[in-house]
Amino acid sequence: xKRIVVLGGGAGGLELVTQLGxxxxxxxxxxxxxxxxxxxxxxKPLLHEVATGSxxxxxxxxxxxxxxxxxxxxxxxGTAYDIxxxxxxVRLKAxxxxxxxEVLPPRKVPYDILVLAVGSVSNDFGTxxxxxxCFFLDSHRQAERFQQALLTQFLRVHQxxxxxxxxxxxxxxxxxxxxxxxxxxxxxxxxxAYGMPEMSADKVKxxxxxxxxRILPALPERIANNAKKELEKIGVKxxxxxxxxxxxxxxxxxxxxxxxxxxxxxWAAGVKGPDFMGQIEAFSTTRNNQVLVxxxxxxxxxxxxxxxxxxxxxxxxxxxxxxPRAQSAHQMASLVYQNITADFRNEPLKExxxxxxxxxxxxxxxxxxxxxxxxxxxxxxxxxxxxxxxxYISLYRLHLIAIHGWVKAMVILAAQRIGKxxxxxxxxx
Numbered sequence: 120x121k122r123i124v125v126l127g128g129g130a131g132g133l134e135l136v137t138q139l140g141x142x143x144x145x146x147x148x149x150x151x152x153x154x155x156x157x158x159x160x161x162x163k164p165l166l167h168e169v170a171t172g173s174x175x176x177x178x179x180x181x182x183x184x185x186x187x188x189x190x191x192x193x194x195x196x197g198t199a200y201d202i203x204x205x206x207x208x209v210r211l212k213a214x215x216x217x218x219x220x221e222v223l224p225p226r227k228v229p230y231d232i233l234v235l236a237v238g239s240v241s242n243d244f245g246t247x248x249x250x251x252x253c254f255f256l257d258s259h260r261q262a263e264r265f266q267q268a269l270l271t272q273f274l275r276v277h278q279x280x281x282x283x284x285x286x287x288x289x290x291x292x293x294x295x296x297x298x299x300x301x302x303x304x305x306x307x308x309x310x311x312a313y314g315m316p317e318m319s320a321d322k323v324k325x326x327x328x329x330x331x332x333r334i335l336p337a338l339p340e341r342i343a344n345n346a347k348k349e350l351e352k353i354g355v356k357x358x359x360x361x362x363x364x365x366x367x368x369x370x371x372x373x374x375x376x377x378x379x380x381x382x383x384x385x386w387a388a389g390v391k392g393p394d395f396m397g398q399i400e401a402f403s404t405t406r407n408n409q410v411l412v413x414x415x416x417x418x419x420x421x422x423x424x425x426x427x428x429x430x431x432x433x434x435x436x437x438x439x440x441x442x443p444r445a446q447s448a449h450q451m452a453s454l455v456y457q458n459i460t461a462d463f464r465n466e467p468l469k470e471x472x473x474x475x476x477x478x479x480x481x482x483x484x485x486x487x488x489x490x491x492x493x494x495x496x497x498x499x500x501x502x503x504x505x506x507x508x509x510x511y512i513s514l515y516r517l518h519l520i521a522i523h524g525w526v527k528a529m530v531i532l533a534a535q536r537i538g539k540x541x542x543x544x545x546x547x548x
Contacts, residue, residue: 131448132236292329
């Protein structure tokens with residue numbers, strides 16, 4: 120029986136292991152294993168809402184172990200640090216408890232087919248002080264850490280009263296930075312109802328800093344311009360063409376020698392694959408630690424290793440790489456499943472062609488803007504408001520359907536809707 124190991128339980132990894140478990144694990148045709156360094160999955164586009172307390176990981180997250188029991192695969196908790204392609208094993212670090220005591224020693228997980236879906240992490244480009252003074256939003260643990268700091272700062276501002284404000288600087292004008300900027304104002308407004316009557320959006324000063332000439336550089340210019348207008352309307356100060364050269368304890372230094380004071384700083388500028396990926400000599404990687412693949416999504420030089428999601432460097436017809444987005448991870452997961460099936464049947468493998476179905480940016484309760492593309496029409500259609508919000512929410516629904524099936528996904532969505540009525544609108548602990 121072949122051993123299929125999926126390394127990484129992000130959007131693409133979890134969708135793939137669900138298909139493999141339902142398709143092969145259930146019938147005992149293959150031994151399916153998912154490895155992830157966390158116990159819980161959260162859809163990465165929602166991490167900014169975890170960071171502000173709008174989503175509680177304890178109720179909205181998906182426990183891998185519980186999910187694996189229902190979808191016929193095995194889950195192993197662990198952090199990979201190396202892949203031996205000769206021995207065909209994934210090497211995992213030792214697991215330590217809170218006191219540093221070893222719970223599990225370093226392990227080796229053997230595979231016949233390996234799928235790399237390790238996602239991406241923030242790229243600080245070696246900027247001095249960033250790792251020590253800025254928050255990152257690469258995982259739900261980091262998001263929860265920021266949420267605790269945010270609550271503490273809100274409490275400080277509320278107690279001080281008067282003209283006191285919470286100064287927040289967000290570096291990176293991509294989707295995460297833009298959506299987080301809007302969500303922060305929404306949360307400040309909601310706190311009025313939760314023991315902070317003096318709190319309001321006016322008590323928050325948010326600066327969104329982008330090194331490039333405009334925010335949302337990967338999206339159409341019209342979307343970027345509309346998002347900027349909406350952000351400025353609610354009070355976000357948008358700084359474009361502003362490069363950060365150093366992060367200190369109290370703020371950020373820019374290339375033009377300005378100093379941006381801040382109580383909290385979030386780094387969301389650029390992504391790269393995990394560092395250990397770039398150190399594995401068996402793989403050809405980009406300078407951002409992404410693994411170069413054939414059009415079939417097999418890692419170059421390896422017939423039994425597939426790569427998908429943010430850590431995958433797949434070249435398109437125009438020479439550019441497939442963008443690291445949720446929709447590309449979803450598409451890649453589907454193709455890898457088809458190709459593993461084709462491999463089992465000794466059939467030719469399919470080649471991956473990225474299909475861009477549009478881009479959406481959710482500005483909390485204030486607005487949603489985006490464009491739809493693909494089969495709906497020739498070219499693209501700009502959408503905003505309720506229609507854009509509906510489409511944005513539908514993307515999350517499709518993810519839930521992919522990992523739970525229609526029936527359970529609908530039950531979960533209904534439960535979440537009821538929860539919004541009976542539970543506080545914010546996580547307050």
